[in-house]
Amino acid sequence: MSVAALKVVKVTKKFGGLAAISDISLEVPEGSLTALIGPNGAGKTTLFNLITNLFPSTSGEMYFCGTSLNRLSPRKIAGLGLIRTFQTARVFPGMTVVENVLAGGHNQVRRNALQQMLWLPSARREERELTAKADAFLDLVGLSRFRRYAATDLPMGAQKLVEVIRALMTRPRMLLLDEPAAGLNDSETAELALLLRAVRNSGVTVMVVEHNMSLVMGIADQVMVLDAGILVASGSPKEIRQDVRVIEAYVGLQEAPA
Numbered sequence: 581m582s583v584a585a586l587k588v589v590k591v592t593k594k595f596g597g598l599a600a601i602s603d604i605s606l607e608v609p610e611g612s613l614t615a616l617i618g619p620n621g622a623g624k625t626t627l628f629n630l631i632t633n634l635f636p637s638t639s640g641e642m643y644f645c646g647t648s649l650n651r652l653s654p655r656k657i658a659g660l661g662l663i664r665t666f667q668t669a670r671v672f673p674g675m676t677v678v679e680n681v682l683a684g685g686h687n688q689v690r691r692n693a694l695q696q697m698l699w700l701p702s703a704r705r706e707e708r709e710l711t712a713k714a715d716a717f718l719d720l721v722g723l724s725r726f727r728r729y730a731a732t733d734l735p736m737g738a739q740k741l742v743e744v745i746r747a748l749m750t751r752p753r754m755l756l757l758d759e760p761a762a763g764l765n766d767s768e769t770a771e772l773a774l775l776l777r778a779v780r781n782s783g784v785t786v787m788v789v790e791h792n793m794s795l796v797m798g799i800a801d802q803v804m805v806l807d808a809g810i811l812v813a814s815g816s817p818k819e820i821r822q823d824v825r826v827i828e829a830y831v832g833l834q835e836a837p838a
């Protein structure tokens with residue numbers, strides 16, 4: 581039995597009087613790919629914001645690989661290897677595409693300030709290796725030819741891919757992806773699906789918020805369904821497709837084959 585990568589225990593978040601998240605408990609097994617689905621306003625992004633402590637939960641506990649997240653800053657949480665992307669892509673303005681991707685890798689580099697100033701051979705070698713890795717990722721998602729473009733000049737879908745591979749450059753233990761396929765066309769979405777499977781197969785735990793049902797059902801090991809802040813169902817893609825509560829809660833699934 582492997583320990584849960586992410587464990588959420590009875591978490592509630594109220595904004596004013598309104599509960600955006602109501603008493604949610606869930607576990608994401610290490611090495612799995614979990615999809616989080618649900619209608620607009622269900623609380624999916626809020627759950628990610630709570631896990632990464634962008635704002636505090638009203639009550640409840642969260643653990644990453646057994647470590648309590650409740651009192652850790654977002655930066656500390658990222659330092660544990662729990663890395664997220666945002667629903668609206670957040671690329672760094674004033675930087676090229678490849679520089680944006682490299683920014684993820686630079687968090688990793690354990691060179692000290694003096695070494696960096698002197699630009700020692702080991703630092704140069706690390707930089708070369710990181711650049712090669714960034715280029716390999718860009719190639720994988722079909723963005724190589726844009727590597728020198730300003731990242732903010734890319735279409736939103738491409739910016740989201742840049743954010744995903746920047747997250748991968750940090751060598752995460754777990755990725756939280758908020759609607760990574762939004763703005764992608766069908767072939768880009770298919771490439772993203774392959775990338776996410778490959779990431780999962782490399783041992784990284786993935787939790788992805790996604791509205792694209794064929795993407796979700798094609799790649800997820802387990803699917804969790806949020807509706808109005810309540811976790812209404814979780815199970816395999818097959819189980820979820822057949823769950824009446826899910827079909828009621830989530831109009832998009834009505835088109836799914838029975």
Ligand SMILES: Nc1ncnc2c1ncn2[C@@H]1O[C@H](COP(=O)(O)OP(=O)(O)OP(=O)(O)O)[C@@H](O)[C@H]1O
Pocket residue numbers: 595600618619620621622623624625626627667
């Ligand atoms: N910072 C905030 N302050 C007040 N209310 C908020 C805040 N963030 C989210 N909410 C409310 O919490 C509820 C859940 O919003 P959330 O953005 O988590 O939904 P979502 O499932 O991600 O929806 P979508 O699919 O549209 O992205 C909504 O009613 C939203 O208005």
Ligand SMILES: [Mg+2]
Pocket residue numbers: 624625626667
């Ligand atoms: Mg959202």
